[in-house]
Structure formats: C-alpha cells, structure tokens
Amino acid sequence: MLINTTGRRADRLERLLEISRHLGMSQELDTLLQSVVDASCELTESRSSSILLLEEETGMLKFVAGSQIEKEIIKRIRVPLENSIAGRVYTQCKPIVLHYARTDPHMFRDVEKALNSNVDSMIAVPMIFQGETIGVIEAVNKRDHGHYSDEDVTILETLASQAAVAILSTLMLEQMKEAYTELEESERKKSDFIAIASHELRTPLGLILGHATDLLETSVNEEQRSQLEVVVRSANRLKKIIDDFSSFDNLRGGDHRQFHKKIILNELVREVTASFQENARSRRITLMVDIPGEDIPILADRDKLCLALSNLIDNAITFTERGGHVLVFIEKLPGYARVSVIDDGIGIPAKDLPHIFERFYQVEGHLTRKHGGIGLGLSVAKAMVELHKGQIWVESVEGKGSNFSFLLPVRDEMKTAGEAPRPATRPFV
Numbered sequence: 390m391l392i393n394t395t396g397r398r399a400d401r402l403e404r405l406l407e408i409s410r411h412l413g414m415s416q417e418l419d420t421l422l423q424s425v426v427d428a429s430c431e432l433t434e435s436r437s438s439s440i441l442l443l444e445e446e447t448g449m450l451k452f453v454a455g456s457q458i459e460k461e462i463i464k465r466i467r468v469p470l471e472n473s474i475a476g477r478v479y480t481q482c483k484p485i486v487l488h489y490a491r492t493d494p495h496m497f498r499d500v501e502k503a504l505n506s507n508v509d510s511m512i513a514v515p516m517i518f519q520g521e522t523i524g525v526i527e528a529v530n531k532r533d534h535g536h537y538s539d540e541d542v543t544i545l546e547t548l549a550s551q552a553a554v555a556i557l558s559t560l561m562l563e564q565m566k567e568a569y570t571e572l573e574e575s576e577r578k579k580s581d582f583i584a585i586a587s588h589e590l591r592t593p594l595g596l597i598l599g600h601a602t603d604l605l606e607t608s609v610n611e612e613q614r615s616q617l618e619v620v621v622r623s624a625n626r627l628k629k630i631i632d633d634f635s636s637f638d639n640l641r642g643g644d645h646r647q648f649h650k651k652i653i654l655n656e657l658v659r660e661v662t663a664s665f666q667e668n669a670r671s672r673r674i675t676l677m678v679d680i681p682g683e684d685i686p687i688l689a690d691r692d693k694l695c696l697a698l699s700n701l702i703d704n705a706i707t708f709t710e711r712g713g714h715v716l717v718f719i720e721k722l723p724g725y726a727r728v729s730v731i732d733d734g735i736g737i738p739a740k741d742l743p744h745i746f747e748r749f750y751q752v753e754g755h756l757t758r759k760h761g762g763i764g765l766g767l768s769v770a771k772a773m774v775e776l777h778k779g780q781i782w783v784e785s786v787e788g789k790g791s792n793f794s795f796l797l798p799v800r801d802e803m804k805t806a807g808e809a810p811r812p813a814t815r816p817f818v
C-alpha cells in the first residue's frame with residue numbers, strides 16, 4: 390500500500406515536471422491558460438478548473454480561462470474580492486480547501502447559478518510572482534467524491550507558481566508585440582505623411598523655382614533681380630529641406646535600395662560643385678575645385694552620392710562669411726578616394742564636434758539661428774556615404790573653418806573604408 394502511494398506521488402510529480410516544462414515554452418496566451426486549466430484538472434483529479442486574474446478597471450476577479458464547456462459563460466462573470474473564496478485567496482495570499490462547499494457561507498454562488506451546477510468540493514490557490522498575487526487557480530469537484538489532500542494543495546501551488554511566471558512573461562511578450570505593431574503603424578503613417586507632403590510641396594516649389602529663374606534670366610532691373618534672387622535662394626533651401634526629409638525617412642524606413650553603377654568620381658564632383666557656383670557667387674564666396682587629371686572610377690549610386698556631397702558644399706557656403714572661400718578636392722589614395730569640402734568659415738566649437746553627424750543636431754539653437762535647415766543634412770550625408778562602404782569625418786576649428794571629408798573605396802578595390810588609414814589633413818583654405 391505504501392509502495393503504491395509513493396509510486397503515485399512520484400508519477401504526479403513527474404507529470405507536474407513535464408507540464409511545467411511545457412508551460413515554459415513560448416505559446417499564445419489563450420493556449421497557455423488552457424494548458425494550465427487542463428493540467429490543474431488532471432493533477433488534482435478535478436471535474437473542472439479555472440483561472441482568475443484581477444481586472445484593473447473593476448477591482449474584481451475575472452475568469453480568463455476555464456474547463457472547455459464552461460469557459461464562455463464564466464468569462465462574463467466578475468467575482469468580488471469580498472464574499473468569495475477566490476477573493477479571500479487573492480487578498481490573503483493563502484490556499485483554501487473546501488470539503489463541503491454547498492454549505493460554506495463564503496461561497497460566491499453566481500457561478501453555480503450561471504452554470505446550473507453545484508460545487509461540492511473546492512481547492513483554490515494564489516498565483517504568486519515575486520511576492521505579489523496576480524490571480525487565483527481554482528479546481529472544483531474532486532472525482533469520485535473524494536477529498537482534496539495536502540498533496541493536492543502542494544501540487545496545485547507548484548503549478549500556480551509556474552503558471553504565474555509563464556502567464557506574466559506571455560502577457561509581457563504580447564504587450565511588447567502590440568506596442569511594436571503600434572510603433573510600426575505610426576512609423577508607417579509618418580512615412581506616408583512625409584511622402585505625400587514632400588510630393589505635394591515639390592510640385593508648386595518646382596514652379597516657383599522655374600518661374601523665378603526664368604524671370605531672373607529676362608531683363609529685370611537691379612532691385613527686382615535682388616528680390617528674385619532671394620526667392621530662388623529661399624526656394625532652394627526649402628527644396629533641400631524636403632529632399633533631406635524624404636531621404637532620411639527612406640533610410641529609416643529601411644529603404645536601402647541602391648543603384649550602383651560605375652561612375653567617374655571626378656565628373657560627379659565637378660558637376661555637383663558647378664551647380665553651387667551661382668549660390669556661392671551670390672554670397673560673394675569663392676568656390677574652387679581641385680580634381681586630379683587621372684579618372685577615378687567608383688561603384689556608386691549617383692543620386693545618393695550627389696546628395697551627400699551637395700549637403701557638405703551647401704553647408705560650407707552657408708557657414709562661411711562673405712568674401713570667404715570653399716575648396717572641394719579629390720585625392721587618390723591606394724584603394725580609396727578621398728573627397729574633402731574645406732571652408733574658412735565660422736568653424737564648429739570643439740564641444741559640438743562629437744555630435745555633429747547626429748540627426749537634428751544644430752550648433753546654434755533652432756530659434757536663435759540665422760540659417761535655415763533642420764539639422765538633417767549631415768546625418769543624411771553620413772548615411773549616404775556609409776551606404777557606399779565609406780567613412781565620413783570632420784575636422785574644424787571655431788573661427789577658422791571646417792574640413793569635411795569622406796573616403797570611398799575605388800572600383801576593383803572595394804574594401805571597407807573603415808580599415809583605411811586616414812591621410813594627412815590639408816589645412817583650411
């Protein structure tokens with residue numbers, strides 16, 4: 390007889406271990422709750438079982454799972470913390486066993502009424518996680534009209550503590566997934582907004598730029614010319630902001646599509662620099678290029694590289710006083726080409742240098758600064774250069790000027806530029 394009882398206990402413990410292992414495996418919350426209910430019935434040899442968790446809005450216990458036939462009905466029932474067995478277990482954080490439930494004055498009878506059945510015996514244990522009760526597991530009506538034993542209590546308590554961990558981690562995982570989906574959704578809405586707004590702004594802006602440029606080329610007097618120049622300059626700045634916004638958003642959204650083709654770096658740098666001559670002239674800045682005679686072929690996405698270089702030249706012109714100088718030069722190094730944009734402008738304070746490529750970073754406060762821009766230009770330039778396996782950096786002295794350089798691997802020698810030694814720096818113009 391003793392051997393029989395010991396063997397049975399060992400079997401139950403082994404089964405409990407097996408169930409606990411299964412609970413630890415990641416699964417959907419509903420499936421997990423159902424497994425706990427089934428396990429509770431099986432281990433305590435009960436006719437039915439249920440799990441209750443505290444509902445924050447009502448301050449009552451809510452059935453979140455129950456044995457198959459009953460679960461839809463009982464999910465609508467709320468159990469008060471006072472005058473109920475589950476409530477007492479929850480608040481006192483201790484198990485309760487009822488051998489004669491029909492006559493127990495603390496029983497909350499709504500469940501029996503709803504299910505049209507009687508509870509004869511009952512065992513209820515708290516689900517505790519890190520000293521805090523998160524819910525209750527109940528098992529009712531021991532099979533063969535038996536009595537719940539101390540061993541049943543121990544087994545159900547063990548199951549409840551395993552279930553508490555599994556339920557909480559599944560709940561947390563589900564909340565994280567929900568938050569992530571919400572984040573993705575708002576990210577998508579933001580990208581849609583940027584795409585639509587950029588598109589809608591580009592069309593009228595193109596018209597403003599086109600007409601203003603046309604007018605500039607026709608015979609206008611000096612005063613009209615200078616006013617039109619302001620219009621063109623402002624429209625161009627607006628265009629740059631829109632371009633930066635959409636390129637940055639595309640990159641953040643994971644649009645890393647690149648259309649790499651073989652191009653001659655010398656030509657690209659010459660063209661981009663030429664497109665800024667008018668802007669530089671209007672600000673009385675001398676814009677120079679120093680390009681080697683020997684062609685430097687690279688594999689690049691032309692538009693992305695143009696954007697990076699444009700942002701650097703645009704900044705150099707913007708942050709250089711009238712009468713200043715900007716030099717764009719290319720240097721061929723073993724396996725790499727270095728492009729530098731050097732100015733003798735206002736320079737960047739040493740404390741700002743480590744942050745200068747961060748998005749939305751600006752040296753002057755946004756409200757006090759004289760220049761337009763939203764602090765995306767350099768982060769876009771950095772992202773574009775890195776898409777080409779390149780590396781970008783800056784050297785600058787406040788009041789003297791800045792030197793923004795990037796290294797690109799040249800064709801046939803496409804190593805990562807990060808491994809390349811940085812060449813000696815050329816002084817500011």
Ligand code: ADP
Binds near residue numbers: 750
């Ligand atoms: P923005 O479009 O607002 O200029 P950027 O990311 O291009 O944003 O530049 C960030 C900040 O870095 C600028 O606001 C400016 O303060 C500083 N900066 C960038 N280039 C230069 C430069 N050549 N000389 C001095 N300051 C610069």
